[in-house]
Amino acid sequence: MKFHFSLRYFPHFIMSLLLAGCSDVDLTANSDVDSSGAFPATEFTERKNEEILTSLPFSDNQDFIDARRGLIAKDNDLRVIGPDGKVMWDRTAYDFIDEKSAPGSVNPSLWRQAQLNNIHGLFEVTSDIYQLRGFDLANITLIKGDSGWILVDPLSSAENAEYAIKFARQHLSDLTISAIIFTHSHIDHFGGVFGAMAGAKGVSDTLRVIAPEGFVEESVSENVLAGQTMKRRAEYMYGMPLPRSERGHVDSGLGKEPSFGTLGILKPTDTVRKSGQTLIVDGLEFVFQIVSGSEAASELTFYIPDKKAFCGAELLSRNMHNLYTLRGAKVRDALAWSGFIDEAADMFSEAEIYFGSHHWPVWGSSRIATFLETQSDTYKYIHDQTLRLAYKGYTPVEIAEELKLPESLQKDFSNRGYYGTLVHNSRAVYQRYFGWYDGNPANLNPLPPVEEGRRYIALMGGPEKVIEHAKKYFDAGEYRWAATLLNHLVFAEPNFKAAKNLLARNYEQLGYQAESGPWRDVYLTAAYELRSGITSPSLDLGLAKDMVVHSPRENFFDVMAAQLNGPEAEGIEMTINFVFTDINETHLLTLKNSVLHHRQGAADPSANATVNITHDLFLDVVLGKASIKEILLSGNLTIDGSKLDLLKFFSLQDTFKEVFPIVTP
Incomplete structure (x- = not known):
């Protein structure tokens, strides 16, 4: 985030x-809508979602066993209230995600991930290593040193981090913070640092702050130039205006959602510059690996030999990650990412415990090895097969439609497309090597959307004819094609209410079918704004001063x-x-x-x-x-x-x- x-x-x-100093007839009238105006899943969507149940091994409960393992305590009333009375984080909003089977309006595979991400609380990973999960998009890891706690990745915002640390103090020994490790330069892993310190009993006078080379620069500058546009697109990616419901936002895949509160950052006292570098931190030996250029521009992983515990940061996740993120960003290097995972497998082959900055741990050396191999091979497969098809002249759209993971990778829940997807990740690989142009001259200088839309609509016989055809395709469950037709119509006739309503219904069904949390949120936010206009919340930039002061x-x-x-x-x-x-x-x-x-x-x-x-x-x-x-x-x-x-x-x-x-x- x-x-x-x-x-x-x-x-x-x-x-x-x-x-x-134009027409205003509502072709989508239906009484079975919820308070946000969302319609139920159609029979086509329900049928498609039911097919997922037979294509994946849903009877495998190992993830649920792992996600619940070591639970010490949970807070069923977890709500973080800011100083102005604003709710900063509300885990209770997800109570509708229980152990029942997925409703027709949610892809069963995404529902399973949402159920797993709903398992929250304070967990013991192994002796002297604990995690707080479900207090924000990311996890806080607490490692007991000789004189205090070593904190790893203190969440997105001060309010959430302070709440989480105070909760942990109720159940763990009440020690001071002796060190902080920032694994990488994304704000959900450092923004809450001052809140974490405020929530602790105290902070060591010799506090060590450990981060990868380039951490501060990348943290505060990565999105400054493109910030205004990225912020707006992030509202779609995380479904910010949506209700938390079976027809709204259910999960981001990586976690529930990011918190938006007071942000801060600390400059490192110790910088990790190369793989294999070791530090003794509060009596424990840490072996670091630099993986900058994979999921983040500045990132590290680490291994604690005494505990045989490997922290994979966000190099590894219990889902396919983004090679390109929908809010907009520079594409990531799939080949390098795969290589870093292989390097970690070699460096930390003795690990018996894996834990990360998101999701739940893995126990057992053989299971960890399989997990790393699957993740590595997934990114490399996307990279290699995208290039293979590009060599044959396939365009990004054709590659995305053609590419399928082999069954050995496809059946593994840990690399399903809950966050990144095969479709947009393959396009990211293409973009990294070949750019935006697909080689077809028709796409070299096309008309802009409004002018293109007007000409398409005129050729198709006018707005009413397009609505008539689009309604037939919607009724037949051909939502992708109907959305294409209606998108042209809405750009040609933006005040045509019937077109916006019907387009919203198409986006809604596409969202209900999506396995990816961000895809679901993008489609459903689009439907919401077509019906209600732009009412999405803006972020309070004033909360970022402690961070941007370093820019x-x-x-x-x-x-x-x-x-x-x-x-x-x-x-x-x-x-x-x-x-x-x-x-x-x-x-x-x-x-x-x-x-x-x-x-x-x-x-x-x-x-x-x-x-x-x-x-x-x-x-x-x-x-x-x-x-x-x-x-x-x-x-x-x-x-x-x-x-x-x-x-x-x-x-x-x-x-x-x-x-x-x-x-x-």
Whole structure:
């Protein structure tokens, strides 16, 4: 999981400061809808979901045995309430996921994963190693050292982490935190660090913070440039506006869902730079493996020889992971990922216990070896077979339709597509080698969706004809094709309510059939927004200050460059100094050729204007925490030079809606 932010507040703050000086017939009417407007599964969806029951070994209960093993205590009323009274995390919302068989509106395989991810509490993994599972998307692991607890991956947000640690203290010896290990640079594995420390009895004066090389840089900068778009797409990926119900969000595959609270980060005191590096941490020997470039840009795994315990971080999961994540990100290297798993199998072959940053452990050396082999071979199979089909001229869409895992890999629940999928992972491999273009000239420069939609609809005889055909395909259970037709219609006629309603019903059935939690959430969120409009919650960026304070200033100016309205800036040349008065740092911004450049260095005395601001105030403005009145009264910002030029400069920063449409123009 990632947290995203942008500079959308800053230009408008500066500007404010300166200026202060068709048919509407509903073809989907049905009385059997829930409170969110969701319809039941059709007979075609129910039949398709029932077929899953005969294709996978559902009688195998080993995962349930492992997921419950070592349970010390659970909190059936687990709800985390933030300081403003907002519910940050509500495990009780998933009480509808019980031991009954899957309802018709949920793929039985995903329902099984949701049942497993519902098993929550404090667990003993082995002597002196414990896990808190179900308190957030990820796990906290607690390892008992000579003088205190070594914490591994303290969740997404401070509120959840504090709650979890306080719960653990009720059942474990009340020791201080002696060390923290961040396995990788995704926020669900470090964002709650200050809450974890607050929830503990105390923190060692010699606290060690261990992380892989590049951890801080990757953690705070990975999504800055693309943050605004990623944040919006993440709302679809995690089903944020959906009810938690049999017709809504049930699971993300990797866990229930991420929490969104106060974020923080600590700089490492110890950096792991290479595989095989060892550290003695509070009396225990740790052997580390660097796996950066697999699931995360900065990531490690580790082995504790005294416990014969291997922590696979997120190199390994009890599902197929993402080579490409639907919120949008750089594609990951399937071949390298597979190679890192093989390396781990060699390095830690004596392991008798595996535990990870998500899901439940594996016990027994032979079972661990099989688990690693299956995961490794899955990623390598996707890589190799995607290339094989590409060699034959298959396009990404054709490869995704053609590719199937061999039965030996397909039947293993640990690499089913609950999070990543074979379909979009094969496309990621293609993209990594060949890019977005599939080689067909018709796809080199197609018309944009609205214009394409209008022409398709005209050729098909108009909106009413398209609705008529789409309804027939829907009634026949051909939801993918009906959705394609109706997508053209909605982009051509975005106010045609009947088209949006029928498209919503198609997306709904596709969501009900999806084995992937994110696919289900994407389809169902699309259906929700087609019916209700864009009402998804926005994230409170002000909660991220403890994290973004570590971000290099260059990142923010890169965002300003990306927000520059190039056509409006044509022919304009100017220079602006940014002086951070409290950290003695100056950045020079130069606008020319409709391109904004920046560099750190001495101020230009001939600049059009100079903004003198404290770094702390700058972050408050970036995160939307500071009002105009507060800034005017603070005395922490002054402007030298031409205020009119500065006003013009910031007027060239494009404006963006908090959210933008996805399933409509």
